[in-house]
Amino acid sequence: MDADYTGQHWRSLYYFNIYRVLLGSGLLISVWEFKFTNFGSHHYTLFLYAGIAYVIFGLTSILLIKLRTPSFNWQLTIQVIGDIVILTAMLYASGGLQSGLGAILLVSLAAAGLISRGRLALFFASIATISLLLQETYSLLTVNFYSAQYSQAGLLSMAYFAVAWLAHRLAEHTLASEQLANERGIDLANMSQVNQLVIQDLQEGVLVVDKRGIIRQHNSYADKLLDLKPSLGKTKLLRLSDYAPDIADRLTSWQGDSGINSELSRLTHSNALVRIRFLPIQADFRNGVVIFLEDIGRIQAQLQQLKLAAVGRLTVNIAHEIRNPLSSINHAAELLEEEQQENHKDPRLIRIICDNTRRLNKIVQDVLQLNRCNISKPDIFEVKDFIKKFIEEFCDVEKIDRNVFIFHNPHNYLVSFDRDHLNQILWNLWRNAWRHCRKQADSVYIELSTTNGNNICLSIIDDGPGVDSQQVKEIFEPFFTTAAGGTGLGLYVARELCETNQSSLDYIEGSSGGHFRIIFSRVKHADR
Incomplete structure (x- = not known):
């Protein structure tokens, strides 16, 4: 079915017709301008007409290829049969096999076998062989003093079948290679998709930078940290030095000394504190590097949540175990202070107790405030x-x-x-x-x-x-x-x-x- 043929098949057929036009033009020029005796020696006019028909046939085939009508198999069959018929006519006009034009069909048969991926290759060889034998027989009957060269025709026919068979085998090998390449391509695409999903799911920024400093791949977290969106005045290529010059400088320093790694930096765009790590893609890090941006703020936020949870439990105990005794101690100290003032005694020791109870109460209030730090109303x-x-x-x-x-x-x-x-x-x-x-x-x-x-x-x-x-x-x-x-x-x-x-x-x-x-x-x- 025609659906089995891709654009590559049509392109190959297109280039084959360009070869056909150039070949026909070359044969016409060689006879018309240089007067070669072998070409058209028996029937000069027939050779010229056949050559012109061959060029027109090639141009018409190019137009039909552009239109994609009729189907690929029909176009290939018509074009190869047209090659056989026109070249056989030119062979007859040039005096038979001694002109050497019979070898040109070898190129057409080989190209047809490769383009069709081995389909109909032996069929085309059979038609070429029959056409060649008919040409020899017709020349023997119509041309005076013509000596039919059936032995050379037989050898050339064997060459036709050999070329067709080789084209068939090469086509089978090509098909197997294409199938293997497609399977490997699917595996690579799946692996790339899995890698992309893994990268996107990472809770840290990931940048893949080539040796020219171009960001080839990045995940959404890196986009959030660096705002990797090309503006109207910039090209679609994301250059690291344009979006994160500080990271680009650190990358240059790391390339000079790979022992420098895992440094803290505050990003200009998002004001985020990140730990930067570089990992070479190959042994030679100049061929590309993977940059990991670990958001220290996110880690600190997680630690903060853990601290707040612990502080929350602590404040409950503090509220019940410390504030009530402190209130009692402070109240008793104030009563003692009033009593000593009435008795005209020095209340200095009582004031020390009151000052320290107020200090402890301040600590309790500060700790209680920690439990409310995560509540923000911007x-x-x-x-x-x-x-x-x-x-x-x-x-x-x-x-x-x-x-x-x-x-x-x-x-x-x-x-x-x-x-x-x-x-x-x-x-x-x-x-x-x-x-x-x-x-x-x-x-x-x-x-x-x-x-x-x-x-x-x-x-x-x-x-x-x-x-x-x-x-x-x-x-x-x-x-x-x-x-x-x-x-x-x-x-x-x-x-x-x-x-x-x-x-x-x-x-x-x-x-x-x-x-x-x-x-x-x-x-x-x-x-x-």
Whole structure:
């Protein structure tokens, strides 16, 4: 059936007809221009007409191939029989087998056998043999002094069948190879699909980058982290240096020294903290590399859920086992203090008890607050106005001169954040800055700006001594404190609240004083 033949079969038949047109044109030119004696020596006019008919026949066949009508088998059969008839006529016009034109049919039979994948190959050889013998017999009867060369005709006929049989065997081998290639292609396609499903299901970003730095494959998580969508001004090729220049730089460094691996980096687009790992596709990593982006924020969020669950169970015990005894102790201490004041005794020891019970109660309240960190009600508001009002409120409550805080705010930005959470975070950072600064005018510098990825950056910088380099990694740990009477939960709670609102809180080393920075996603620009 014609449905068994693909576009490749039709293309092969098309190229075969181009060969037919070139062959006919070459024979015509050789007789018309160069006057070869062998071609057309017996009947010059018949040879010319046959050559012109051969060229026209080839052009007509090309047109029918374009139209795909009639079917492939019919077109191939008609074209091969046309070859046999026209070339036999040219053979007769050239004086028989001594002209050498009989060998041209070998090419036609071989091509027909390969194009048809072995079908009808022996049939075409039979027709060519019959045509050749009829031509010799007709020449013997009509041409004077013609000596029929049946022995050469027999040998040439054997060559026709040999070529047809070889074409048939080659076609069978080709079909087997194509079938094997199709099976392997299906297996590879299935394997590729399975690999794609596995990659898509990974809870980390995956990038497949070739040696030119082009991203050939990526999963949805990598798209989320890097926003791998070509813009109108860019080509469809995703170049790693365009979407993640920091990762591209790290890849270049890793190619120079493969021992450098598994580094932390904060992505510009999503502000996500990721661990980057490189894995070469082959022994020579310059041929391509797989990049894994492990989202540390997601891992921290999972750890946070575990911590919150543990803290939730802890707070229940604290509420029942600690707060009630503390209330009793504090109430008894206050009664003792009143009694000692009436008896004019020094209440210093009682005040120590009251101060420590209040401190313990503060720790309980901070721990209870941890259990509510994962509850966020984000609101979109202008952060510049929020900070200005917060500075006024903070200075009024803490009885601090407002000139201590200098707020640099050239622009206004919209952010999405829980107002109560942001108020608690800023209160903690402002109090830390006030505690460690020199308590002079402009001691605390506050600035609103944007990062390279157009995220909002809030910096709180004081002129104090800063955090000791050996303690930087510990300041966000729970219950770590350097202040007398501190609970060590302020910065820990502040970072947890930032992460709950898809933001980050970090301490920036290298500044002359203490420098904390909050980065939160920007909704849109509101330039004032």
